[in-house]
Amino acid sequence: MTMTLVPFVRRQPETLQPAGSRMARSRMPQPGTSMTAKSGMVAAVIYVPLEQHEWAALLSWSYNVGTTAACGSSLVRKINSGQPASAWCAELDRWVYAGGKRVQGLVNRRAAERRMCEGRS
Structure with a gap:
C-alpha cells in the first residue's frame, strides 16, 4: 500500500512567536472559521512530513482542542523533534x-x- 504525504507549509521555527504571544494569537482562527483555515494554522507549525492518516488524526484532534492549544502543545513539539509516529x-x-x-x-x-x-482505522 502506498501512502501519500500530505503537503505542509514549511516555516523557519525562529520566525514563530511563542504560543501565548499577541502575535501568535492574532494568527489563530476565530471561532466559526473554516476547517481549511484551521488546518493551515496547524500546518504552519509542523515542520516534518506526515502520512495522510497521521495528518487526518492530528487535524481532528486540533479541531477539537482548539488551534491555540494544539499549536503550542508538547505533541506538536514531539512531532517536530522527529520522533516516530x-x-x-x-x-x-x-x-x-x-x-x-x-x-x-x-x-x-x-x-x-x-x-x-497509527494507521489502524
Missing part, C-alpha cells in the same frame, strides 16, 4: 480532560484518533 500518537491519549474531569466522550474520540494516527 508510534511515540507521538500515544500523546493523543492525554487529551481526555475537560474542566479538570476525565470525559468518556473524549476518551472515545482520542482512541479513534489514535487508531487513525
